[in-house]
Every structure is written in structure tokens, then in C-alpha cells.
Amino acid sequence: DIQMTQSPSSLSASVGDRVTITCRASQSISSYLNWYQQKPGKAPKLLIYAASSLQSGVPSRFSGSGSGTDFTLTISSLQPEDFATYYCQQSYSTPDTFGPGTKVDIK
Amino acid sequence: QVQLQESGPGLVKPSETLSLTCTVSGGSVSSGSYYWSWIRQPPGKGLEWIGYIYYSGSTNYNPSLKSRVTISVDTSKNQFSLKLSSVTAPDTAVYYCARDNSGYGYWGQGTLVTVSS
Numbered sequence: 001d002i003q004m005t006q007s008p009s010s011l012s013a014s015v016g017d018r019v020t021i022t023c024r025a026s027q028s029i030s031s032y033l034n035w036y037q038q039k040p041g042k043a044p045k046l047l048i049y050a051a052s053s054l055q056s057g058v059p060s061r062f063s064g065s066g067s068g069t070d071f072t073l074t075i076s077s078l079q080p081e082d083f084a085t086y087y088c089q090q091s092y093s094t095p096d097t098f099g100p101g102t103k104v105d106i107k
Numbered sequence: 108q109v110q111l112q113e114s115g116p117g118l119v120k121p122s123e124t125l126s127l128t129c130t131v132s133g134g135s136v137s138s139g140s141y142y143w144s145w146i147r148q149p150p151g152k153g154l155e156w157i158g159y160i161y162y163s164g165s166t167n168y169n170p171s172l173k174s175r176v177t178i179s180v181d182t183s184k185n186q187f188s189l190k191l192s193s194v195t196a197p198d199t200a201v202y203y204c205a206r207d208n209s210g211y212g213y214w215g216q217g218t219l220v221t222v223s224s
Contacts, residue, residue, distance in 0.1 A: 001170075034210040043203055043217050044154065049210035087154060091210070095169040096144075096156040 002026050002090050006099035012107040019075040021102045023088035028068045032092035035064055035073045038101075039084045047086075048073065078104070109134040111204050111215040118221050119198075125191040125220055129204030130184070137162055137182045142207035145178060145189045147200040148217075155200075159207065160187055194222045 003026035013019050023033065031051040036044035046055045048064035051071055061076045075082055083106055088099040115127035129143070136143055144159040158168035160178045168176045177190040191198060199222045205211040 036211070043205075043214035044211070045214075046210045046212045049212075053209075055210065055212065089154075089210075091207070094156075094167050095171070098154040098156070100153050 001095055002029060002093060002097055004088055004090055004097050004099040006086075006088060006102050008102060009100065010103040010105065012105055013078050014107045015078055015080060017078045017107075019078050019082075019104060021073045021086055021088075021104075023066075023071045023073070023099050025069045025071075025090055025092075029090045029092035031067050032090055033064075033066065033071045034089045034091060035062075036087045036089065037082075037084045038087065044087060075104075109206060109213045111206065111213055113202060113204050113215040113218040115218060115220070117219060118223065119194055120224050121195055121222055122193055125189070125194050125198065125202075125222075127189045127202055127204075127218065127220070128186050129188070129215060130186050131206075132185070134206075135182075136180050136185055136187055140208065143178075143180065143187045144205045144207050144211065146203045146205055146211070148203070149197070149200045150219075157189065157191075157202075196222050198222050 005024045007022045033051045035048040038044040052064045063074045085101045085103045087101050110132045112130045119125045142159040145157040160166050175192045180187040201217040201219050203217045204215045206213040
């Protein structure tokens with residue numbers, strides 16, 4: 001299985017901050033990397049697919065980059081509704097695997 | 108707009124079989140190049156992919172669960188289902204159904220299944 005790691009595991013930030021979350025795969029996954037946002041009690045929501053493509057309806061303050069083994073999710077200006085847990089997921093090979101998550105909370 | 112809805116018992120006894128159904132509306136389980144998937148999340152923990160059934164009917168399961176999992180589809184009801192046999196306490200989780208096509212773009216709201224006697 002391809003192992004996914006994320007850093008940091010949690011972070012505290014203020015509204016308006018630029019936030020970057022890193023995801024690393026245990027082997028090259030090309031650009032088969034997706035990002036999700038999950039709020040308590042809710043299903044995950046797809047933000048970014050194929051490493052850098054913005055899902056329809058997702059605000060443009062979210063962006064993704066990377067290829068191979070190293071990827072980043074950036075929130076350019078954190079909004080109150082962005083406080084949540086973020087997961088990366090590889091779809092290069094089954095079993096699909098998810099990172100352990102990064103919790104973004106209010107500073 | 109595609110919508111998915113999980114249904115099934117919220118409590119299952121150890122050693123029994125967990126059975127869940129996902130009803131799809133706004134789209135057909137038998138058309139399009141979609142993977143109809145099950146994903147679970149133990150309380151307070153991360154996400155684990157269980158497996159999928161492709162629109163063609165082929166399946167793929169997580170090797171860690173493969174011996175206990177069956178995913179099937181009922182095109183007449185526009186549903187797909189999950190069966191997980193011989194459950195134990197670690198199988199307690201919120202179970203989600205989801206549709207995959209360049210990422211899991213559509214999810215059900217999730218259903219908590221507790222394994223307890």
C-alpha cells in the first residue's frame with residue numbers, strides 16, 4: 001500500500017492568514033492526489049483533484065500543487081468557514097489511501 | 108444533482124454481518140465511468156477505503172478487509188450495498204458511500220455503525 005503522511009498534524013491560524021499543508025506519498029503517485037475538507041459530523045468535501053484542479057464550486061482561495069511524492073494545499077486567506085480537518089488521498093493505485101489529516105483551528 | 112444516502116442497522120453484534128445500502132438519486136449506478144465506493148471512519152480517527160464497484164460491475168476491495176467484504180449493486184433500485192462479515196469492535200465506524208470520478212466528489216451523509224453485544 002502507498003502510505004500518505006501530512007504535516008503538520010494540527011495548526012492554529014487567524015482569519016486572513018495564508019496556510020500551507022504538506023502531504024507526502026511513500027512512492028511516486030504522479031498527480032493522482034486529491035484534497036478534502038471535513039467538518040465535525042459531516043462527510044468530507046472534495047476541494048482539489050489531480051493535485052491542482054479546483055473542484056467546481058470551491059473558492060479560489062484554495063489551491064494545490066505538487067507531483068511525484070510531495071504535494072501542498074494552500075489557503076491564501078483563511079476564512080472562518082475554513083476551520084476544519086484536511087485530508088489528502090492518493091488514487092494512483094488501490095487501495096486508495098488517505099493521509100492522517102491536518103486540523104486547522106482558530107488561533 | 109447526484110445524492111447518496113446510506114441506510115442500515117446502527118448496531119451489529121460481534122461475529123455477525125454488517126449490511127448497508129446506498130441509494131443513489133440524480134444519477135444511475137449503471138451508467139458513466141464511475142466507481143461506487145465505501146469508505147469508513149472510526150470515531151475520532153482517519154478515513155479508510157473499503158472498496159468499490161465499478162459501473163460495469165467489477166469490484167476491488169482493500170486487501171486488509173478483502174476476506175470479509177462484498178460490494179454489490181442492484182440496478183433496478185439504483186442502489187449499491189456493503190456486507191462486512193465477522194465484525195468486531197474495531198469495525199465500529201461511520202460508514203460513507205461515495206462516488207469516485209477524479210476524486211470522491213459525492214458522498215452520503217454517513218451512518219454510524221456500532222459493533223457491540
